[in-house]
Amino acid sequence: MLTLALPTGRVMKEAIDLCDNMGLPTAELRKAGRRLVVQENNYRYILAKPTDVPLYVSYGVADLALVGNDVLQESAIDLVELADTERGKCRIVVAGPEELRSIFTGHPSELMWLKIATKYPRIADIYFSSLGVQVEIIHLHGSIELAPALGMAHCILDIVQTGTTLQANKLVVLQEVAKVSLRLVASRQSTSLRWPQMSELLQRIGRQKGVVKDVH
Numbered sequence: 001m002l003t004l005a006l007p008t009g010r011v012m013k014e015a016i017d018l019c020d021n022m023g024l025p026t027a028e029l030r031k032a033g034r035r036l037v038v039q040e041n042n043y044r045y046i047l048a049k050p051t052d053v054p055l056y057v058s059y060g061v062a063d064l065a066l067v068g069n070d071v072l073q074e075s076a077i078d079l080v081e082l083a084d085t086e087r088g089k090c091r092i093v094v095a096g097p098e099e100l101r102s103i104f105t106g107h108p109s110e111l112m113w114l115k116i117a118t119k120y121p122r123i124a125d126i127y128f129s130s131l132g133v134q135v136e137i138i139h140l141h142g143s144i145e146l147a148p149a150l151g152m153a154h155c156i157l158d159i160v161q162t163g164t165t166l167q168a169n170k171l172v173v174l175q176e177v178a179k180v181s182l183r184l185v186a187s188r189q190s191t192s193l194r195w196p197q198m199s200e201l202l203q204r205i206g207r208q209k210g211v212v213k214d215v216h
């Protein structure tokens with residue numbers, strides 16, 4: 001039995017499609033409804049809130065998981081990234097009103113003490129520290145674009161996919177922080193214990209996109 005944790009919400013369908021690509025059974029999964037654990041043949045799926053997915057792997061409840069690298073970076077949980085599926089793509093960016101563009105193209109010291117609203121406080125801290133800049137990070141849990149609109153923050157660090165939400169709130173991308181996609185991850189322990197099964201899944205992902213990332 002191999003247990004996979006999958007994120008619910010907007011990336012769930014993409015994650016199930018990826019399971020299909022890996023040759024895993026998904027008929028039951030597709031009609032899970034409100035069930036949070038689904039068993040099909042030799043596989044068990046745990047359907048979890050995206051931010052909790054890394055925890056299920058680190059606690060050994062799941063052998064493997066599909067999860068966005070935004071969630072992985074923010075969680076700071078040390079997992080083995082087996083593959084970048086190159087699906088569920090979006091970007092983490094710093095965005096704000098057009099008037100702020102000039103300070104983002106100037107010397108980083110101009111960014112000192114900006115107020116940044118985000119649901120990714122750890123990623124924001126690492127990013128601005130890497131620029132050698134101290135900023136004030138305001139941790140929100142959603143509707144991040146509200147903060148600059150209401151004058152609570154100068155800009156935001158958030159996910160952008162189509163750009164529709166930014167545009168609707170009169171914000172523009174000021175800097176790209178990271179590219180995001182769904183990653184196949186495992187704990188160090190399950191990687192060594194379950195390597196034959198995992199390697200087979202990796203081969204199948206590799207065949208889908210013509211490349212398999214080396215695992216050391």
Ligand SMILES: Nc1ncnc2c1ncn2[C@@H]1O[C@H](COP(=O)(O)OP(=O)(O)OP(=O)(O)O)[C@@H](O)[C@H]1O
Nearest residue numbers: 008009010011049050068070071090159160161180
């Ligand atoms: N606009 C987006 N486009 C594509 N992927 C996104 C977007 N926003 C978030 N994601 C991805 O989806 C995952 C989060 O999904 P979702 O927003 O459904 O979860 P959530 O934050 O738990 O939802 P909720 O808003 O219900 O709390 C992240 O891993 C991220 O990679």
Ligand SMILES: O=P(O)(O)OC[C@H]1O[C@H](OP(=O)(O)OP(=O)(O)O)[C@H](O)[C@@H]1O
Nearest residue numbers: 142143144158159160161162163164165
């Ligand atoms: O570029 P777009 O395609 O418009 O997508 C970006 C939006 O999607 C995410 O929010 P989500 O829908 O997860 O809602 P939230 O604000 O509650 O986090 C993100 O935080 C942006 O607000």
